[in-house]
Amino acid sequence: MALIETQALCKTFTRGEETIHALRSVSLSVETGEFISIIGPSGSGKSTLMYILGLLDKPSSGAYLLGGARVDNLTDIERAKVRNKRIGFVFQGFHLLPREDSLRNVMLPLVYSPGISSQVARDTAEGCLRRVGLQDRMNHRPNELSGGQRQRVAIARALVNNPSIVFADEPTGNLDSKTGAGILSLFQELHTSGVTIVLVTHDPQIAARAERRIRVQDGVASEES
Amino acid sequence: MKLRETTRISLSALLANRSRTALTMLGLIIGVAAVIMLVSIGNGVRKFVMNEFESLGSNLIIIQPGKSDRRSHFAPPIALSNNRMTLEDIRAIERRSININAVSGVVIGNAVISHLDAAHNAMVFGANEQFLKIITLDIKYGGYFSREEDDFGRRVAVIGKKVADSLFGDDYAVGRVIGVNEHRYRVIGILGATGHKVGLDVDNLILVPTRAALRLFNTDRLFGIRATARTRSSVDDAVAEISDILRERNNGEDDFTVITQGALMASIENILSMLTYVLGGIAAISMLVGGIGIMNIMFVTVTERIAEIGLRRAVGATKRDIVGQFLLEAVMLSVLGGCVGVGLASGVGWGVSSFFKRFDLTPPWWIIAPAFGTSLLIGVIFGVLPAIRAARIEPLEALRHE
Numbered sequence A: 001m002a003l004i005e006t007q008a009l010c011k012t013f014t015r016g017e018e019t020i021h022a023l024r025s026v027s028l029s030v031e032t033g034e035f036i037s038i039i040g041p042s043g044s045g046k047s048t049l050m051y052i053l054g055l056l057d058k059p060s061s062g063a064y065l066l067g068g069a070r071v072d073n074l075t076d077i078e079r080a081k082v083r084n085k086r087i088g089f090v091f092q093g094f095h096l097l098p099r100e101d102s103l104r105n106v107m108l109p110l111v112y113s114p115g116i117s118s119q120v121a122r123d124t125a126e127g128c129l130r131r132v133g134l135q136d137r138m139n140h141r142p143n144e145l146s147g148g149q150r151q152r153v154a155i156a157r158a159l160v161n162n163p164s165i166v167f168a169d170e171p172t173g174n175l176d177s178k179t180g181a182g183i184l185s186l187f188q189e190l191h192t193s194g195v196t197i198v199l200v201t202h203d204p205q206i207a208a209r210a211e212r213r214i215r216v217q218d219g220v221a222s223e224e225s
Numbered sequence B: 001m002k003l004r005e006t007t008r009i010s011l012s013a014l015l016a017n018r019s020r021t022a023l024t025m026l027g028l029i030i031g032v033a034a035v036i037m038l039v040s041i042g043n044g045v046r047k048f049v050m051n052e053f054e055s056l057g058s059n060l061i062i063i064q065p066g067k068s069d070r071r072s073h074f075a076p077p078i079a080l081s082n083n084r085m086t087l088e089d090i091r092a093i094e095r096r097s098i099n100i101n102a103v104s105g106v107v108i109g110n111a112v113i114s115h116l117d118a119a120h121n122a123m124v125f126g127a128n129e130q131f132l133k134i135i136t137l138d139i140k141y142g143g144y145f146s147r148e149e150d151d152f153g154r155r156v157a158v159i160g161k162k163v164a165d166s167l168f169g170d171d172y173a174v175g176r177v178i179g180v181n182e183h184r185y186r187v188i189g190i191l192g193a194t195g196h197k198v199g200l201d202v203d204n205l206i207l208v209p210t211r212a213a214l215r216l217f218n219t220d221r222l223f224g225i226r227a228t229a230r231t232r233s234s235v236d237d238a239v240a241e242i243s244d245i246l247r248e249r250n251n252g253e254d255d256f257t258v259i260t261q262g263a264l265m266a267s268i269e270n271i272l273s274m275l276t277y278v279l280g281g282i283a284a285i286s287m288l289v290g291g292i293g294i295m296n297i298m299f300v301t302v303t304e305r306i307a308e309i310g311l312r313r314a315v316g317a318t319k320r321d322i323v324g325q326f327l328l329e330a331v332m333l334s335v336l337g338g339c340v341g342v343g344l345a346s347g348v349g350w351g352v353s354s355f356f357k358r359f360d361l362t363p364p365w366w367i368i369a370p371a372f373g374t375s376l377l378i379g380v381i382f383g384v385l386p387a388i389r390a391a392r393i394e395p396l397e398a399l400r401h402e
Ligand SMILES: Nc1ncnc2c1ncn2[C@@H]1O[C@H](COP(=O)(O)OP(=O)(O)OP(=O)(O)O)[C@@H](O)[C@H]1O
Pocket: A013, A014, A015, A020, A021, A022, A040, A041, A042, A043, A044, A045, A046, A047, A048, A049, A202
């Protein structure tokens, strides 16, 4: 059974008179443990697709099964719970809380997981920071970290709830190529250790690091070999 | 962990904008402090008046000649009244009233008191032998005059401490003869240090038999009548009896005013509560303004933290979590403001009270719970709209916001 399975996903945005078809019938599947990339030019609908797969947005039509169960018709509260338990996000702009140190930032998803004691949360977060190589930056705030380190904190945060899948939207977009390469190696390592990764990028070279590529063009997705 | 973490984050958000937080709380601080100070002042005045009259005894009945406005209970100056109250009235009340314990006419005037070369201005207070049953006075040396001495208007005097000190110094004054204007009086008693009692400086008083005082001032007209009821519950009956007797003796005319502790307290209570309503209204408005200030700053905070809200939603916070977080922050602002307000009012109250020892302005302890509760309520009421706005922000919209 596929971890992710979509059938004819459509997404339209209406802006006054005009209707934008951001996704036109996307059907794809992702297996557990895969490292796939979604590639396509700017405005093609990559982020839109990722947001729907990450339950941050709802499709206009079509079906979405996560772990074999329909998730496109869940309530707000159920969607929040799925995001919390099963999905990790890494964004281009890091999205860290500026006043909190690395440890607190990584612990954030656990705050919304009922029944986790702060000691367990702290230990888990420390483990994740170690996993991304930031064991000596636990008590630094984002403005005391380099861009690459910030993105590592964000990756540790995505891993903290031991999710089924991690979505990364242009995770190297704000980094220079050398730092970006380090982040990509980290994703590679995580993939090797069994994490399912969906990486969104417009850069073919980066996309080439994944074992499978899905090309999105004008809202239509196709497998690329 | 959620509550603890949310509290910590709210606190750190408030601390990150210290001056903004302080300014936002100012409105509420002033409001809460104003309300508490009002309550304290009301309390202080009530306690002050209570003390003043409690020492007289709650059964005290004061009768003054002249009709007064029914609502105010304060008689007009005696000179304006045509009514004559005489010792005959006292005799009549004594004979016919069954609810009173003691009754005395009082005569008040100033006189020069002298002894050898020393002279002293004092207030002469004429009353009968029952007067000590009406107002408690501490006779330190000697005694008080008898019924017989009052009946015959003997020239005997019980003198206040200040009078004794100024005329005799450390000498024992009982038995000595003093001059009261042109008359010669024998000192039979000396009062202990007392201070003021209902506006009378007891220490500068000389108490003489009623008839002696009337003769001294060459009049048959009493300043007023003082009486006590047998029990607290018979005060009203006693007042009715005395009123009937006086009315009958005055050709059915109601030309006198009766003051009792209960009536006096009621009219003071009346004034106090009116004051409390007016000033309380003003204070409530200031609390309202404080609340609006909190709402305003919470809206600003929500707008500033759209990205944070989006991130929290993305990692699993529900709308309810977001509402809770911002509501908690508003409540923390308002409760903190309330606490500072309580502290401020207490500080001012303590300061004033330690300056004016007779006037207790320290806030009553029970004020803490309602002050806390009101602050909390204001935080909730004025925090709920910004919190709902925060929760309405869609995670995507917030994540794109930068
Ligand atoms: N909230 C929205 N309202 C209206 N149109 C939108 C909205 N979000 C996305 N779109 C439109 O949908 C299309 C796909 O946008 P999307 O962000 O998915 O592109 P993308 O492939 O991620 O591009 P990029 O590589 O520049 O990030 C675009 O034409 C965009 O203008």
